[in-house]
Amino acid sequence: MVLDSPDRPLRAAELPDPVPNAGDLLLRVRACGVCRTDLHLRDGELPAGHAPLVLGHQIVGEVVAAGERVAGARGAQLGARVGVPWLGWTCGECRYCVSGRENLCARAQFTGCDRDGGFAELTVADARFCFPLPERAAGEAPPSGAPDPLADEQLAPLLCAGLIGYRALQMAGDAERLGLYGFGAAAHLICQVAVHEGRRVFAFTREDDRAGRRFARELGAVWAGGSAERPPEELDAALIFAPVGALVPIALRAVARGGTVVCAGIHMSDIPSFPYVDLWGERTLRSVANLTRDDGEAFLALAPRVPLRTQVTTYPLDAAEQALSDLRGGAFEGAAVLRLA
Numbered sequence: 001m002v003l004d005s006p007d008r009p010l011r012a013a014e015l016p017d018p019v020p021n022a023g024d025l026l027l028r029v030r031a032c033g034v035c036r037t038d039l040h041l042r043d044g045e046l047p048a049g050h051a052p053l054v055l056g057h058q059i060v061g062e063v064v065a066a067g068e069r070v071a072g073a074r075g076a077q078l079g080a081r082v083g084v085p086w087l088g089w090t091c092g093e094c095r096y097c098v099s100g101r102e103n104l105c106a107r108a109q110f111t112g113c114d115r116d117g118g119f120a121e122l123t124v125a126d127a128r129f130c131f132p133l134p135e136r137a138a139g140e141a142p143p144s145g146a147p148d149p150l151a152d153e154q155l156a157p158l159l160c161a162g163l164i165g166y167r168a169l170q171m172a173g174d175a176e177r178l179g180l181y182g183f184g185a186a187a188h189l190i191c192q193v194a195v196h197e198g199r200r201v202f203a204f205t206r207e208d209d210r211a212g213r214r215f216a217r218e219l220g221a222v223w224a225g226g227s228a229e230r231p232p233e234e235l236d237a238a239l240i241f242a243p244v245g246a247l248v249p250i251a252l253r254a255v256a257r258g259g260t261v262v263c264a265g266i267h268m269s270d271i272p273s274f275p276y277v278d279l280w281g282e283r284t285l286r287s288v289a290n291l292t293r294d295d296g297e298a299f300l301a302l303a304p305r306v307p308l309r310t311q312v313t314t315y316p317l318d319a320a321e322q323a324l325s326d327l328r329g330g331a332f333e334g335a336a337v338l339r340l341a
């Protein structure tokens with residue numbers, strides 16, 4: 001499924017099979033999550049790296065071939081199941097890359113934006129940026145009750161919604177009273193992590209989204225309300241997942257002195273001006289950009305210990321445009337995933 005230009009529906013196309021260069025893996029895509037960033041690219045709110053472009057950066061794929069120089073790389077064995085995240089390549093030599101901040105590399109290439117992504121049957125990815133995914137030991141039965149947490153479509157949303165949400169949660173420090181603004185794919189995963197860590201979660205949804213508030217309570221939020229509502233007590237930190245700049249001053253007014261507001265999305269509408277007193281009291285306002293491979297390894301190790309359950313709505317590959325439009329309209333709870341296998 002290719003994006004020819006912004007504001008045009010994705011189109012099914014027959015492209016030549018991608019060829020793995022040195023260091024790359026050729027993957028047969030088994031599932032690919034649909035992220036709000038895909039929607040921003042589709043709608044022209046973020047610039048696409050090239051056109052036509054294959055979107056999708058939450059890829060669960062099976063290794064079917066490897067380019068030169070990947071022998072011995074973890075997860076590179078033929079048949080292995082690997083995950084491909086948004087961070088597709090970094091230079092490895094700039095001041096960010098050499099100081100543990102490869103997420104800020106100015107030359108970074110992003111999956112499904114600069115490099116073709118996973119809304120396709122085949123894709124290539126740099127082996128160094130692929131994560132091995134947890135597998136069940138031979139003979140071990142899946143846990144009773146659906147869904148199986150190790151199924152392809154369950155794991156796909158961890159690769160961006162979960163992982164970048166987890167990086168945002170780290171920025172909240174040891175906040176005990178945690179606000180989540182926008183209860184979509186990322187928040188529904190991070191809510192479970194936060195509850196597991198003993199935090200109390202306060203969920204904020206659109207005013208008319210009663211189903212979203214019920215969903216948040218089911219996942220352990222102690223309170224859920226509309227985003228303009230004042231929570232019943234002050235928050236220690238707030239993570240903003242909704243791409244709505246007007247939430248920034250609202251969240252600043254909801255956090256206590258010394259509290260932190262983290263903007264977790266890649267795109268946001270303009271932030272309205274607000275009085276300095278809302279920031280005063282050593283409140284911190286910051287953004288989170290991308291991910292490092294260390295974030296990914298830490299989060300994927302944590303996920304089965306929670307254990308994380310992903311609420312997934314699946315679509316076939318050729319319904320990618322429908323999945324994006326359902327995401328735009330808030331038609332489902334949790335995450336959307338294209339399932340190919």
Ligand SMILES: [Zn+2]
Binds near residue numbers: 092095107
């Ligand atoms: Zn770099």
Ligand SMILES: [Zn+2]
Binds near residue numbers: 037038086160
């Ligand atoms: Zn994403």
